Amino acid sequence: MSSNSNNNNKENTMTTDHHSCSMCGKDSKTRCSQCQSKWYCGRECQKTDWKEHKKICFPVNSTCTRCLLPTSANQGICCVPHPEYLMEDMGSSFGPDGQTLSFSCKACGEHFSKVNKDRHQTNFSFQPAHAEWCFQGRHTVKPLKEGDERRICNDVATINRNDGDTTQQFQQRLTTEMDPSTVRILVIQNGDGFYDDTVEPVLDLHMPLLEELQLINVCFSKIVLNDAKTPRLSTIEMQNLPDECDMELKCSNLRDFNCRHHHGDCEWVQDMLDTTHQLVSFRTYKLGLDEVKFGPHLAMLKHIYIHRSDCLCDVVLGAPHLQYLRLQGCYSLESLKIKPKGGSRFTVETVNSNMSQQVIKTLKNSPRVMWDGDEVDEHAGVGGSPMEAMFRMMH
Ligand SMILES: [Zn+2]
Ligand SMILES: [Zn+2]
Ligand SMILES: [Zn+2]
Ligand SMILES: [Zn+2]
Structure with a gap:
């Protein structure tokens, strides 16, 4: 702030109404010109009050x-x-x-x-x-x-499902409690913190400025997120997506994917990976993947955390600049392919995962892989990341 500690630059406004000085109670004809809410008998009283008054003195209608x-x-x-x-x-x-x-x-x-x-x-x-x-x-x-x-x-909105909402009422609130044309960050969640399947809304809105979306514990029957509807979407976090949700997530600018608890058909996950070129981080917990392919177009992809994909048997890694791969509690790993040969080296952790001889051989022999061969101690390397801490709590 510049020179406002001096009240001399606040010209007093003259008025004919009757007021008393807020300092001494005498008749006063002048008031603070900035906020126009404090009256003074004269300059002395105004000067004395300024030290306190300046903390709450703002321009009118600011x-x-x-x-x-x-x-x-x-x-x-x-x-x-x-x-x-x-x-x-x-x-x-x-x-x-x-x-x-x-x-x-x-x-x-x-x-x-x-x-x-x-x-x-x-x-x-x-x-x-x-x-x-x-x-x-x-x-x-x-x-x-x-x-x-x-x-x-103004461009951040949170919509809570309340007790007693019908699907129709909740659906309506998606467009009355926020403005889809301006929303930048959107959270849609169940108000009591638990999963609820009594409302089954559809999320299919044109949200041209949307960058971050969190869908937490709400039973969506259908979700449409693509470059026509949400061209700027870069961060998505989902928790408890119903198995039968009709899901489309094809956003070229997606950077951060975080999904917990979805056991239905996961073809949409592969569509998501094939569409984005910007993905930096892929984190999942209890996602019903059978196979997953990280193509060579994923040049930004640095981190992959897959935790408790119990049926995941086939992984193809083509991301050329990967830094870290964590496969935790993946009990059915049969096949792992790593290419291109000349890509970055990356650390692999395989905590409590069940791997075929082929997977072990690939991990041991790939020039890109840094893997100590043994199952890492359950708590090793876990403490630092809040996400990992959360995974442990949910486990
Ligand atoms: Zn006074
Ligand atoms: Zn004032
Ligand atoms: Zn305020
Ligand atoms: Zn806070």
């Missing part, structure tokens, strides 16, 4: 850059909830205190729980109580620092 409310709202107090799309699910449990959902917030770093004492209501209280807000402070009109995500964004 908007808070953090919460997007008028700066006059809530007596200047600014409260921002944890952004749903940055909440990492750290598991849930039932106990004598009711239902507990644990989270970690990537915007503020806080770990906290939401506790619901009555199973039949979704009436959550925060623990610890001070963790309710991602940001709690004063409104501001300054631009926020890049990377400060404790803020409300």
Whole structure:
């Protein structure tokens, strides 16, 4: 901020109404020119008050850059909830205190729980109580620092399935609670944190600006994501996709694929891999893959984590710049092909996987593979990544 600590640059506005000085109570004819809400008898009182008043003095009709409310709202107090799309699910449990959902917030770093004492209501209280807000402070009109995500964004939307929603009601909310033409980050989830199959919505919207999509614990009957509908989609995270979901995911700009719990036909996964050229990270947990092929066009692909694809028997790796492959709890690996011969070297971990002699031979002999030959200790190399930690909790 520039020179606003000096009130001399705030010209007082003259008026004929009757007001008393907010400092000394005397009759006053002037008020703060910036916010026009504080009255003073004269310059002295205004000067004395400025040290405090400047914290809540904003131009008339200005908007808070953090919460997007008028700066006059809530007596200047600014409260921002944890952004749903940055909440990492750290598991849930039932106990004598009711239902507990644990989270970690990537915007503020806080770990906290939401506790619901009555199973039949979704009436959550925060623990610890001070963790309710991602940001709690004063409104501001300054631009926020890049990377400060404790803020409300117009182009971020979260749609929760509520108790009692019918499929039709929920379907309608997909277009009334957000604007498909402007949404950039979208979270659609079941409000109580568990999978629910009583609503079966369809996701088939033109969302030209959509970059990140999270579909969590909602029983979609059909999902259409392709270059015509969602040309900018780069990050997708899905949890509990119903087996019979009619799924299309063909987005050339997809970079980050993360899917947990889908046991149906997985041909759409191969279509996804064949369409994108930008994929950097492929992470799955309990995905019903029989075979998977990472083609040579996947020049950006660095990380592959496949955990508990129990029926996965055939893997072809053509990605030329792969750095890390983790096959964990894959119990049926029969065939592994690695090409091209001249690609990058990459680390392989095969935790608790069941591999045929052919797979073992390939891992031992490929010039690209760094593999210590033994099954890695269950917890080796796991601690660092929150994703791995989550995999372990869900396991
Ligand atoms: Zn005064
Ligand atoms: Zn003011
Ligand atoms: Zn937060
Ligand atoms: Zn605010």
